[in-house]
Amino acid sequence: MGPNEIRDKIEQLIPGAVLAYEGDTFDPWAKIDSKHIVDVCRLMHDDPELCFVSMMNLAGVDWPKEKMLQVVYHLYSFEYNLKFVLKVDTPRDDPRIPSVTSVYNFANWQEREVYDLFGIMFEGHPDLRRILLPFDWEGHPLRKDYVTPETYRGVTNKP
Amino acid sequence: MRETDLRSTEGNVLLTSLEAAVGWGRGNSLWPLTFGLACCAIEMMATGMARFDIDRFGSGPFRPSPRQADVMIVSGTVTHQMASRIKRLYDQMSEPKYVISMGSCANSGGPYVDHGYSVLKGVDKIIPVDVYITGCPPRPEALLDGLLTLQKMVKKMGLVRSGRGDRDKYEPVVIQG
């Protein structure tokens, strides 16, 4: 099964889920409507023809010009040695994406990291706290418009 | 030594000032606190291993408790989150205590000086430093050089020295790594 068939299968079983698709690259990807992402992940994970039981990575991307934040899911199927990438966009001023922790337990810490650094709210996440930065840190540093604070807890941040 | 020689040393008296004796003892048994923060810690560990053998200079026992340690080797990137822990560990060490800042990160923020939002720009912003070692990372020889320099400073320092006040008499030293 190639990437095109995977795309067809998603479209067939979950109509309207795929918003964009690019199959002719090193990592074939499909852009998924955010309200369908959990269903798509469940399908990718459970379908006996796909068996994407492993999530290799979950990362965030900031697109300030498009006013979008994006989450990228790298899935891998041990069964058929397949890789597939899902992307989900969310508006920058109110970033919300359903959490996929119910399908991939791996996503738990990765979603916390993306929340920590990009400020994307993962709805339904069991424990959405900062994971790398201190709990009283303000702002989300990997956003392109982030300004480093002058001080943190009274210690200067200047060289 | 022959038996007669041994007997001839019995009952002898060595004269020295107490300051010199204590300084000699302190300087030759600087026990570091066990912790490493980033890549520089790898070089620190190499310094502790057989090839460089920090034990030759009396600094072999890396102590897991700040109460038993004399010198804190800050080897690596100090993040803001770690800074409060380092300050607390430093406060828990008993006097006299010394600090070696190892590597560019601990000296000034190193590669993260411009864009490291979470990195402290130099450990001397929170604790006083006696010896700075440059380099990214410094070679183990440079750490040994820093340690020996610190030993010389310690041997010269007075019997009673308390915290920052006394330290003003001794300028921090910079070692080229």
Ligand code: SF4
């Ligand atoms: S100074 Fe260089 S080697 Fe040392 S901790 Fe920083 S980046 Fe790593």
